[in-house]
Amino acid sequence: MASQEIETLASALARLPGLGPRSARRAVLWLVKRREQALPALIEALGAVRDTLVECETCGNVDTRNPCAICADPRRDPRAICVVEDVADLWALDRARLFTGTYHVLGGRLSALDGIGPGDLAIAPLLARVEAGGVDEVVLAMNATLEGQTTAHYLAERLEAYPVRITQLAHGLPVGGELDYLDEGTLAQALRARRPVG
Numbered sequence: 362m363a364s365q366e367i368e369t370l371a372s373a374l375a376r377l378p379g380l381g382p383r384s385a386r387r388a389v390l391w392l393v394k395r396r397e398q399a400l401p402a403l404i405e406a407l408g409a410v411r412d413t414l415v416e417c418e419t420c421g422n423v424d425t426r427n428p429c430a431i432c433a434d435p436r437r438d439p440r441a442i443c444v445v446e447d448v449a450d451l452w453a454l455d456r457a458r459l460f461t462g463t464y465h466v467l468g469g470r471l472s473a474l475d476g477i478g479p480g481d482l483a484i485a486p487l488l489a490r491v492e493a494g495g496v497d498e499v500v501l502a503m504n505a506t507l508e509g510q511t512t513a514h515y516l517a518e519r520l521e522a523y524p525v526r527i528t529q530l531a532h533g534l535p536v537g538g539e540l541d542y543l544d545e546g547t548l549a550q551a552l553r554a555r556r557p558v559g
Contacts, residue, residue: 421466421483423448431455432465438462440497444487444516446504448468454502465490470503470512479515491523498526505532
């Protein structure tokens with residue numbers, strides 16, 4: 362049996378996404394074994410993030426400065442905005458380094474079951490950015506869920522009033538995917554989005 366302090370630390374770590382109780386205990390054991398080197402660095406990093414973390418007023422990204430590093434980067438194309446549901450989606454897309462524009466984080470997706478309506482998301486700031494001018498394209502990068510597609514459809518309707526091109530991420534067959542392992546929705550989307558060969 363571990364001490365109450367160690368159990369409290371393991372319980373706190375187990376609340377993190379992707380860590381269950383067993384993984385959290387392994388992480389605590391690793392930290393305890395390397396407490397002279399690992400713990401001070403971890404404590405310092407957590408304190409620095411706690412003290413400096415802010416939400417970007419332009420796009421909603423989480424960073425240690427405002428505007429965030431993406432919005433402040435002069436190499437980014439401000440004429441293209443990629444709209445995502447949350448910060449994790451922004452980070453995943455930006456890690457691929459394929460999109461050179463800016464982003465906008467909605468802070469969720471429309472969901473009647475969860476009581477999340479348009480007023481609960483950062484839709485008004487997105488429309489204000491587009492209305493201010495200088496935006497040529499809005500990429501709707503919603504997740505391929507019912508709520509994500511409902512949100513994308515709602516945004517497309519709201520953006521039709523502006524002189525911008527509205528695009529959406531392609532959906533369909535994943536690279537390396539085998540047809541017999543895919544669900545019907547993925548196959549249907551792939552068939553609808555088919556294109557000429559060559």
